[in-house]
């Protein structure tokens with residue numbers, strides 16, 4: 001049986017990485033086989049592409065270039081890591097996936113949504129998450145949390161608040177269009193409280 005594929009989405013500072021960690025610990029405690037991975041990245045090549053994407057640079061990065069680099073990393077990640085894990089019975093928890101491309105490169109950068117969906121499907125070989133947890137938070141609140149991570153803002157984090165507002169709106173529209181797959185979770189409460197919501201959702205879906 002194919003194991004579940006769960007993705008974590010939301011703007012910067014919404015709590016994705018924190019919640020992936022909490023769910024992984026929880027699953028380990030219940031001896032549920034799983035891996036944790038992230039996009040862009042997840043394989044040595046895809047991690048190199050991540051470095052290219054997130055580096056702050058003088059040269060302008062065009063939206064089309066950015067889109068294709070994300071998709072290239074995804075193509076590698078899906079085939080080398082995600083599919084083999086799922087077919088060996090290990091669940092996959094992914095910190096971002098295709099919805100991030102729709103929200104950032106589509107809604108926020110303005111690339112046509114149908115084109116992005118086509119590229120997402122091509123890169124992912126048609127793979128869709130069984131469940132997507134969308135951590136929803138006001139961008140100003142999300143950004144206030146970021147200095148706590150103790151590193152300088154990357155190229156995407158350095159975008160304007162307006163850019164991130166559009167990303168948030170894009171995510172909410174994706175959720176409205178796929179309400180069964182994408183579950184919105186309020187990201188504003190303390191992490192433990194957010195996690196209780198995550199637990200309730202994965203218990204109902206997968207019996208975890």
Ligand SMILES: Nc1ncnc2c1ncn2[C@@H]1O[C@H](COP(=O)(O)OP(=O)(O)O)[C@@H](O)[C@H]1O
Nearest residue numbers: 012013014015016017018145148149189190191
């Ligand atoms: N619910 C929460 N309330 C307050 N701070 C949080 C919460 N969740 C995460 N944090 C902190 O906010 C920062 C960003 O969280 P993180 O999980 O890295 O978000 P993301 O991966 O979505 O950018 C981290 O320093 C983290 O410890």
Ligand SMILES: [Mg+2]
Nearest residue numbers: 016017018095
């Ligand atoms: Mg993160």
